Amino acid sequence: MRSIFWDDGLKLIDQTKLPEKLEVIECRNVEELADAIKKLAVRGAPALEAAGAYGIALAAREREFADVDELKEHLKKAADFLASTRPTAVNLFVGIERALNAALKGESVEEVKELALREAEKLAEEDVERNRKMGEYGAELLEDGDVVLTYCNAGRLATVDWGTALGVVRSAVEQGKEIRVIACETRPLNQGSRLTCWELMEDGIDVTLITDSMVGIVMQKGMVDKVIVGADRIVRDAVFNKIGTYTVSVVAKHHNIPFYVAAPKATFDWERTAKDVVIEERPREELIFCGKRQIAPLNVKVYNPAFDPTPLENVTALITEYGVIYPPYEVNVPKVLKF
Structure with a gap:
């Protein structure tokens, strides 16, 4: 559906x-x-x-x-x-x-x-x-037996169908590769636990749920081969994705784990840089309540940005429907996407 x-x-x-x-x-x-x-x-x-x-x-x-x-x-x-x-x-x-x-x-x-x-x-x-095209290009980056860590939900629920980051996983599985996924819960609205885990389990793809704060230890223990995330906007110097993505990229870089971003051409806003982008701030209630249960003092100060910018220097490659784009991005993105 x-x-x-x-x-x-x-x-x-x-x-x-x-x-x-x-x-x-x-x-x-x-x-x-x-x-x-x-x-x-x-x-x-x-x-x-x-x-x-x-x-x-x-x-x-x-x-x-x-x-x-x-x-x-x-x-x-x-x-x-x-x-x-x-x-x-x-x-x-x-x-x-x-x-x-x-x-x-x-x-x-x-x-x-x-x-x-x-x-x-x-x-x-x-x-x-x-x-589908993005998935085919991205699947070539995955080896049989790889464990992929993903953040938030960049699957068929985040698209009309198939998905971006999870579309790469689906395409690799469709090719016969055995791929396992580690999904971060993605606080505060838990798109990873609620959506990514649900749709991967619906498809029969092996998925393990972790809290966002466990990213470091699973990479430290060698439990992750690659990271693949989606994007909400890609500008000349950064990838904007769900809050917490930047942290994942930093830890991946420290552990020499490839960090891939899967996104279509329409997500690229190549005329702008990170300082030009307005970052949405979500309601304070998202942090004070979990569902209907209060989990923080009602009058506590709250900072709740929906997205953060991941510097392109932390990104191993960009997976698009036109192919996989590697650094230097200032040269190769316009060349491949014909900007």
Whole structure:
């Protein structure tokens, strides 16, 4: 099942319910989709790209419009509204822009609706295809018997299907290689324990869960052969991914363990550097409560950034749908991705 899809309306897996319950919800308007994005019912850069595109198609259908000009103005406002939900993941903006630009070429209300949905569906299909290609390239980096440590969730739940970092693992397993995975729980929302472990176990792939603070000891003991993570934005000097990724990269570098980042071209924001990126800060309640249980004093000060920048000097290679890119990145990224 795809994590997000159109079936007489916009449907998506509610990832806040996993692993206890697999539930598909429908977003009936842009406000409901924005809420789903903010509360992380749908998350992961490529999945957000699809959500952004489908959001434009949804906006075109959420009410009646007097004429095509009124509809186009509504779509522009909806695009701005959706773009404001999460500031760090660049793919969201890419998806919104693609569907909006396609829709604005329409000359009638019905044509605008059709063009928006057609572009969103095209984008979703492209995501699955590029993840498959990424997986094939990345699988060549894995040896039979490798143990891969991953962080957060960069699997099919973070994409339309197949996954980025976990797509590499899936492709290697599909080739007949025996690959085991160590998944970090990924505090504070536990995307690693809740989502990565769930989907790998669904696929019958060997996975072991550890706390984030155990990264050092498993590398020190020689229990990890490679690290593969996803990305929410890649700029000229850093990879932005779930908070804690930077720490994993530092420990991997200390132990001479290859640290790979798997991400599609759409995640690259090569005109910017780390200082230009706004890092989303999540609600303080995410640290004060675990579910409904209070685990910290209510009035404690909280710092809760959603992402951190990992310097590209810590990254062994970037795995993309166009191939594996090695340093020097300032030369090879534009060459391979044709920027």
